[in-house]
Amino acid sequence: MSLRYAILGFLSSTPATGYDIARDFDQAAGSFWHALRSQIYGELKSLEEAGLIRGKIARGDRLRRRVFSLTPAGEAELQGWVEKPNDYPGERDAERIKLMFLDGAPWPVIRRHLQDHAAHHRARFATWKLQHDATGDRTHRQLAGRLSQRPAAEHAKIVFLKQLATEGNMRRAQLEIDWAEDAIARIDAIEASERLPPQRRSAG
């Protein structure tokens, strides 16, 4: 059900077309909830049928783009949802399964797995950092829209929460990098010791 609310959240910052949402989702609410165009259009349809959003075609728009915005019911629905305790999904982590069952593979294959992992999270870190910085200096598009419709007294809180979220994700990415690099160092040590002929315990 979360896509529903990710979209409501997006639209609570600024009205947008389905295309806008699909295009910007990965830099805004959707950076925490990935979704594809096809799914977004479907969800918009169902949100409109539920009366939570309304789509209007600006007169004179030749492309007949439908610009969606929240209805009061939609605002209430979003607010009700965010205040409900989160229910955490079960673990689903293919990377860990691969790692565990790589125990029949040679060390270089395992090292590669961990290097890929670190590389992936270095890229993730960079994109979270961009969002974090763009939030700090208020150049972030969605954020700017949100601030513009809220009293100045609330701005600090809005920025604080958004940065709390992005900061947490930066810390997560950094942890994955550190974990993988630690693991690689330990594997280097293991491999080095395996390459030596078996040693006696005494140094005599």
Place this chain on the structure above:
Amino acid sequence: MSLRYAILGFLSSTPATGYDIARDFDQAAGSFWHALRSQIYGELKSLEEAGLIRGKIARGDRLRRRVFSLTPAGEAELQGWVEKPNDYPGERDAERIKLMFLDGAPWPVIRRHLQDHAAHHRARFATWKLQHDATGDRTHRQLAGRLSQRPAAEHAKIVFLKQLATEGNMRRAQLEIDWAEDAIARIDAIEASERLPPQRRSAG
């Protein structure tokens, strides 16, 4: 597709019935890939049709339980999969969406959200630690099965990788706890300063 491989991985440690898998999944391969009984039975059926596992009813078993084990094709399929680079799924994190759009809620509601988050991950940490310790002393059931069918020379590697995985998850859980506690402390400070009458900058 990963459930398929989580099950293949499970069965690569020990033969089991669908019921066994469903019961023990959360302490074994399934601790990294949550799944329900109904889905497991379905996947077993499809794995058997694909010739990757085989189910046998032990003669004399009144319950006619089907004990599944990997075929050589299944072993090859698993090995091929784990060595392929992982493709990381898009972000899907309802907690972060809630946090961001809690900016219209009072601080106590936000603090509660973060306390719940910390509590959730304290529980997760504890279960990962149990697995990690049970791996270290070889009392972990699935691990014991796996070790018993592999040469002693490989045991250290098998334990190392499993502990690498559980250790990583412990670190993740700890990070979430730290992040939430940091955030709560910052909110405490904000609230304390908000409760004071607006202060002038000079201390005169």
Place this chain on the structure above:
DNA sequence: CTGCCCATGTAAATCGTTACATGATTAC
């Protein structure tokens, strides 16, 4: 007038959850 981006969808298939259905065995 051609290729690219804007813009909106539908269809089919797969993956995952929730609810339902059934029967055997074991402990009390």
Place this chain on the structure above:
DNA sequence: GTAATCATGTAACGATTTACATGGGCAG
């Protein structure tokens, strides 16, 4: 005998991915 647990599934629904389909506007 009856309740709990063992054991195996099916059905319906919802969420997600992949592929397909269509047409307008704009720059060269």
